[in-house]
Amino acid sequence: MPNLNEYLGSIISSITNARVMADIQTVKVAEEYAKHDLLKHFAVPHMRVGDVELTIPVALDALTEKTETQYQPIDNTKFNSLMYKELTNSLGRTSLPSKASKALRAVLVEQTHNLEQALRMQQDMAPVTEYSQQAVRQLVQLADEYQLVSRESLPKLNIEQITSRLVAAATQEIKVLSQRKVIENLNVIAESHKLREEKPENIIYIKLKISEDGMEWQQMESSDGQISRRLLPE
Structure with missing residues (x-):
């Protein structure tokens, strides 16, 4: 069974990869537009991911806890x-x-x-x-x-x-200042056929909203003429 963090991480990673594939396709389209006498004057289609809202059903499979301790x-x-x-x-x-x-x-x-x-x-x-x-x-x-x-x-x-x-x-x-129990590992059931076998009261729904925050390389020149490139938010 997957860990909850790994499962959610794979979903977010898949959306990121979808944006990567879209950007690669945009580059290909841009190259085709540049070769065409009329299309080269048109704006190149470019997809951006807005807000993606997901409702993800899962069932809890196994939970382990650990004790976190703060010391004086x-x-x-x-x-x-x-x-x-x-x-x-x-x-x-x-x-x-x-x-x-x-x-x-x-x-x-x-x-x-x-x-x-x-x-x-x-x-x-x-x-x-x-x-x-x-x-x-x-x-x-x-x-x-x-x-x-x-x-x-x-x-x-x-x-x-x-x-x-x-x-x-x-x-x-x-000396110990305080102690508390936290979740160390949370395994979930995410497969559709297994979820159908679960009782409705055992299923929880995770509402996940993902917003895109793009990064781009920017070139900057310092006062002494040195040029550097930094990855900054768009």
Whole structure:
């Protein structure tokens, strides 16, 4: 069964393709008009799609939902301090040399910013694992660069264990602001012969109005003489 968004998208795409075919035919007609002594003075017929109104019957087949979560803003100062402490402790140290410390703190500031954006976009806790993995990879690089542990000890660092502890510490600091259930996937029955088998009360009618908004290439010249082409609304 098709997804509702795919089904409606295919209808809109078909109408767009119809306009493309009409434009190609217009070009062919224009070429014929240009060759004719009399027709070359006539306007070339050109079809535009106005408002297309459709009433589409469908029946719901399967519905799945997902939970979207919004998180409270991260207290960056506290969060980065805790992550710094967790990473430093994983090296068996309580502090780092000045340059290494600044480098690690800079990495955490950048990655925490990326984490906040990812949480906002994905609305689940999956980005915390990626954040932790990246932070640990950076830690290992800094440990090697600044010789924070001996060469012999570096390969022995338990990366998975450090990452797991960082995930746990980060997860504890990220608080949920709100949650709501939304439709993730909606499958519909659209075939005529199957719709006839459905009870009338199971069928819904989608009213869809499509209006054309054409785009065209326009050539522009800047003050320094450079010419550029942009695709702009007609």
